[in-house]
Amino acid sequence: MSSSDAAAPFGACPVPLTEVREILMGHGSGGKLTARLVEQLLLPAFRNPMLEPLDDQAWVDAGGARLAFTTDSYVVTPLFFPGGDIGEPAVNGTVNDLAMGGARPLFLSLALILEEGLALSELERVIASIRRAAEAAGVQVVTGDTKVVDRGKGDKVFVNTAGIGVALPGAELSSRRVAAGDAILLSGAVGDHGVTILSQREGLAFGGEVRSDTAPLHGLVAALLEAFPGVHAMRDPTRGGLASALCEIAGRRRLGVEVDERAVPVHDGVRGACELLGLDPFVVANEGKLVAFVPEAGAERALAALRSHPLGREAARIGRVVAEHPGFVTLRTPIGGQRILDLPYGESLPRIC
């Protein structure tokens, strides 16, 4: 990352130079305000070669081993929702951040910030979910911490997990390897997690068929890399959704991205909910999907590998990376037009993960 990047988050996706003097919900959205906070405050403070790629995980050398290391806090509300509770994403999100770098996840830390007055039965449910999710993902919780804050100074349970993984043999994944000509593959339908949380929170029902897609993706990644080890980069489109993942790559790599809107799978329930609520499913969070940037030569093999895995049955080729319009993601619409897919400035869906 050059120093000019730090001054212009997401490259050609410009950020208005409003003087924001306090933290807004949008600073946690995964949108432009988040990028601005990271690139103008956090990255300059801690600049080092491991942090600078700003991938979902850092690669470090420790004791002769090459390790992936990542962290995420989970502040989703409500705690319980169709398809799971805060415990599953707290494991799967960190597992997936490791997997996106081509790492095999091994160990997690678990830190809880509990609000005074939380029912012990709710904590027990969350811990049971974390245990089940860790078992399902094949990772071990090896260290932890518990803090309690006064009533009204927290919100029931905040969970942080950090994770350590080791490189899968042969894989070398980084957003820095993405190149013009790459095919863009998506492992399944977008928007399920975000719409589930939102409808739960607002007491809305959309036919009941919408569930969080929370899932550990390391098995899908292993199948993909076995079929085609030359994958350039992967992202899991969580906060800010598919749009955020694509705009980030386009902005940071100064490349263009072209997406065919009809090619992006969206479940009917999610599409209906988004139309009703005025949301774009492309900016809604996912917790069990991946986007892969794959050299054209391996694209079909990679797509077949995704589709042959239970978590990738709906996988699709959704677009490609181009040298034109660097920093911009363009969307070919169903009626044959073209629009620019931009990041929201701030927050459309707070505390979704």
Added chain:
Amino acid sequence: MSSSDAAAPFGACPVPLTEVREILMGHGSGGKLTARLVEQLLLPAFRNPMLEPLDDQAWVDAGGARLAFTTDSYVVTPLFFPGGDIGEPAVNGTVNDLAMGGARPLFLSLALILEEGLALSELERVIASIRRAAEAAGVQVVTGDTKVVDRGKGDKVFVNTAGIGVALPGAELSSRRVAAGDAILLSGAVGDHGVTILSQREGLAFGGEVRSDTAPLHGLVAALLEAFPGVHAMRDPTRGGLASALCEIAGRRRLGVEVDERAVPVHDGVRGACELLGLDPFVVANEGKLVAFVPEAGAERALAALRSHPLGREAARIGRVVAEHPGFVTLRTPIGGQRILDLPYGESLPRIC
């Protein structure tokens, strides 16, 4: 840890079997309620050989390397206090948890949970402290995460750091190695951090000479282990103070601990404040002290090494481990009597770190 331990936190320090059905401030105190939560809910859920020693750090094998891994969340209020702000303990606390296992700290993750409305200037101060503390401790922040919660659902800034370190050559430290006959060394005066936070919070002034002792201890540990590699175990007496560190070892190892009250250094300002507030300095948190359990043969050499380091100038031999009264810590008082040093059940000093 045997299964009977899980039913009786801290061995012979028994916990009343009150049926607590919700989270109390005391569950985060480092006292008996914390131990009960860890040993009755968390340990049974995640039981594995890396977690079970319940040391300040876990040792894991990853990619052929032997690594120490730890995590802590920091929820101290107020954010700013004499001697620092939340940023220093957030680095030093995790660095120290690695150092207590005989590890050289290398890498940190940094996860922030920010409350909507936090002044950006306050966040900038905290980030600057984290940067300075990381530089001073020789560790690199390599990965991070930022979440924002609604006004009234957090408290300005919660910080989580996880850390990775590698074993110092020759060191083999674990609470499991503590044995009858071990000398107990303390690296300096107790209670500074907790009394500083409390007086700041309550607007009390105690002559102004009390400051947080927050400091990274890996250099002191390296000097100690170089002088005497046979140290059995170390703890940094943070939440719950010296009493918690000693009761934990006594309870889990089923050994007795004898401490000479006069030998434990306490600064005058801290002693005065504790008398005024009715607090026992032995249960007040420290952020830059260590307790070492050392075979008698190496005790004098170890003590000299501590005292020759700037962070150990006030180091003292404060007691010894005995086979008698297993599970209990006894304190020889200045007037020649003896009392049992027990853990508080719950919370005397909430959100001190």
